[in-house]
Amino acid sequence: MKARLTTGTLLDRESYPDGRKEALKLWVVLARCFNSFAQNEAHHLKAFDLTPPQFGVLETLAHLGPMKMCEIGMKLLMSGANVTGVVDRLEKKGLVRRALEAEDRRMFRIHLTEEGGKLIAKFFPIHAGRIEAFTSVLTSKEKRVLTDLLKKLGRAQRHEAEPERVQA
Amino acid sequence: MKARLTTGTLLDRESYPDGRKEALKLWVVLARCFNSFAQNEAHHLKAFDLTPPQFGVLETLAHLGPMKMCEIGMKLLMSGANVTGVVDRLEKKGLVRRALEAEDRRMFRIHLTEEGGKLIAKFFPIHAGRIEAFTSVLTSKEKRVLTDLLKKLGRAQRHEAEPERVQA
DNA sequence: TATTGTTATACTCTATAACTATA
DNA sequence: TATAGTTATAGAGTATAACAATA
Numbered sequence: 153m154k155a156r157l158t159t160g161t162l163l164d165r166e167s168y169p170d171g172r173k174e175a176l177k178l179w180v181v182l183a184r185c186f187n188s189f190a191q192n193e194a195h196h197l198k199a200f201d202l203t204p205p206q207f208g209v210l211e212t213l214a215h216l217g218p219m220k221m222c223e224i225g226m227k228l229l230m231s232g233a234n235v236t237g238v239v240d241r242l243e244k245k246g247l248v249r250r251a252l253e254a255e256d257r258r259m260f261r262i263h264l265t266e267e268g269g270k271l272i273a274k275f276f277p278i279h280a281g282r283i284e285a286f287t288s289v290l291t292s293k294e295k296r297v298l299t300d301l302l303k304k305l306g307r308a309q310r311h312e313a314e315p316e317r318v319q320a
Numbered sequence: 321m322k323a324r325l326t327t328g329t330l331l332d333r334e335s336y337p338d339g340r341k342e343a344l345k346l347w348v349v350l351a352r353c354f355n356s357f358a359q360n361e362a363h364h365l366k367a368f369d370l371t372p373p374q375f376g377v378l379e380t381l382a383h384l385g386p387m388k389m390c391e392i393g394m395k396l397l398m399s400g401a402n403v404t405g406v407v408d409r410l411e412k413k414g415l416v417r418r419a420l421e422a423e424d425r426r427m428f429r430i431h432l433t434e435e436g437g438k439l440i441a442k443f444f445p446i447h448a449g450r451i452e453a454f455t456s457v458l459t460s461k462e463k464r465v466l467t468d469l470l471k472k473l474g475r476a477q478r479h480e481a482e483p484e485r486v487q488a
Numbered sequence: 489t490a491t492t493g494t495t496a497t498a499c500t501c502t503a504t505a506a507c508t509a510t511a
Numbered sequence: 512t513a514t515a516g517t518t519a520t521a522g523a524g525t526a527t528a529a530c531a532a533t534a
Contacts, residue, residue, distance in 0.1 A: 162382040162437050163444055174460065175452040178467045179357075185474040186354040189347075191397060192477070198526090203500065214330040221516060229359060234502060236517060241500080258510045258515045269330050276331055284343040289476035292342065294469055299346045301458065301466045306353040308457035309360070366503095371523065389493060402525060404494060409523080426492040426533045 189286055193279065200275055201245070205230070205238050207275075210247060210264065214272045218251070218261040247271060357454055361447065368443055369413070373398070373406050375443075378415060378432065382440045386419070386429045415439060 165173060194204050202210070208228050213219060219227070225235045239262060242248045247268030250260040264272065287295060333341060362372050370378070376396050381387060387395070393403045407430060410416045415436030418428040432440065455463060 161385050162432065162441060163379075165383065168448070171460070172448055172452050174463050174467075175455040176448055178455055178463050178470075179451045181467055181470040181474055182350070182354060183358070185470050185477065186350060187397065188474065188477045190351070205501070211331075215333065217329050222514085229355070230501095231503065232516060233504080233518080237501075240517095256511075256515085260516080264330065273330060280336070280340055280344055283347045284340050286477055287343040287346055287473065289472055290469065292339070294472075295342050295346050297465065298469045298473075299342075299349055301462055301469075302346075302349040302353050304457055304462075305455065305466075306349055306356060309353065309356045309454055373524070390491085398524095399526065400493060401495080401527080405524075408494095424492085424534070428493080 189283075193282070196279075196282070197275075200271065202271075202275075205234075206242055209235075209238055209242060209262075210268060210272045211276065213248065213262060213264050214269065214276065218263045220253075220259050220261055222259075224262065242268070357451075361450070364447070364450070365443075368439065370439075370443075373402075374410055377403075377406055377410060377430075378436060378440045379444065381416065381430060381432050382437065382444065386431045388421075388427050388429055390427075392430065410436070 165176065168176065190204070197204060197207055205228070209224060212224065212227055216227075221235050221239065222232065224230070224239070225232055228235075230238070239248060239250070243250065246265055248262050249265055251263050253259050253261050290298065333344065336344070358372070365372060365375055373396070377392060380392065380395055384395075389403050389407065390400065392398070392407070393400055396403075398406070407416060407418070411418065414433055416430050417433055419431050421427050421429050458466065
């Protein structure tokens with residue numbers, strides 16, 4: 153196995169300068185961490201007949217209260233047309249409803265229905281429990297350190313990413 | 321804004337026990353970190369007419385050498401039918417090719433074509449550079465700490481996730 | 489019989505652009 | 512004119528199941 157590292161491979165990570173190697177390694181473990189848990193969650197969501205974007209909308213509404221379409225899009229990084237599609241599917245299942253706003257008749261406010269509220273109230277604690285279990289290999293202090301470092305990293309990325317998104 | 325936190329919201333994160341709150345916070349910042357960078361990268365990939373799964377396949381082949389379809393699937397957590405689809409699209413663009421394996425005629429080994437090799441050799445360093453820039457808000461030591469904590473977390477998740485995937 | 493990979497099907501997500509209605 | 516949201520279109524990913532060929 154070791155012998156193969158330098159044969160037949162077009163890109164050889166070992167040949168990068170240390171700083172770059174370190175950064176790549178960090179990204180690889182971050183992505184793996186996210187993907188394995190997220191895929192697992194997506195699997196659990198299917199038992200509730202939900203997709204990750206649909207769960208994202210329900211969760212956001214449950215935590216922040218009724219929102220406009222465009223607010224949902226901004227919060228979840230979706231384009232307007234995509235929000236329409238996801239909300240359509242949730243509405244068809246009876247989990248959310250569009251309520252006309254008196255002040256400005258161009259917009260709606262999306263509400264959870266009673267059924268949608270029940271669903272998220274049932275699913276979210278289970279989801280949270282899995283997150284708690286998943287992170288339980290870390291001590292409380294490690295979790296705090298990790299959270300702080302990720303916060304720092306995420307802030308940096310958002311500052312770079314936003315101008316790109318605007319001009320695109 | 322502060323006043324809204326407890327009104328009209330179905331789920332109130334503040335009311336969770338501390339351990340769960342900590343865990344949820346960690347997951348939120350991890351997901352945000354991953355998503356903002358990954359979305360940004362997906363945007364850059366479009367300039368090369370590639371999607372993230374397609375890039376994943378090219379990158380894997382470039383780093384590990386020619387692979388079987390099922391190996392690609394395992395490495396990238398894709399089902400067999402999905403690998404077929406992604407590889408089909410890459411083959412149509414002339415970036416990879418299926419090479420018949422002498423020993424076992426059921427399987428192929430997927431190779432990068434010269435064009436595919438050139439593409440990934442051009443794109444990957446740019447990608448790596450963006451990762452380096454993105455992580456440059458952290459000191460070298462912070463990166464190491466972060467990497468180690470994520471490794472620990474990822475290992476735990478993989479052990480839980482795999483049995484689930486097998487039985488499904 | 490088990491494994492490798494494909495085909496068929498159906499659905500969701502996503503981006504983009506053109507469009508309607510309201511402001 | 513600008514904004515909120517929809518519609519239309521097209522492509523890509525995904526899951527699932529049924530299938531072919533080979534071992």
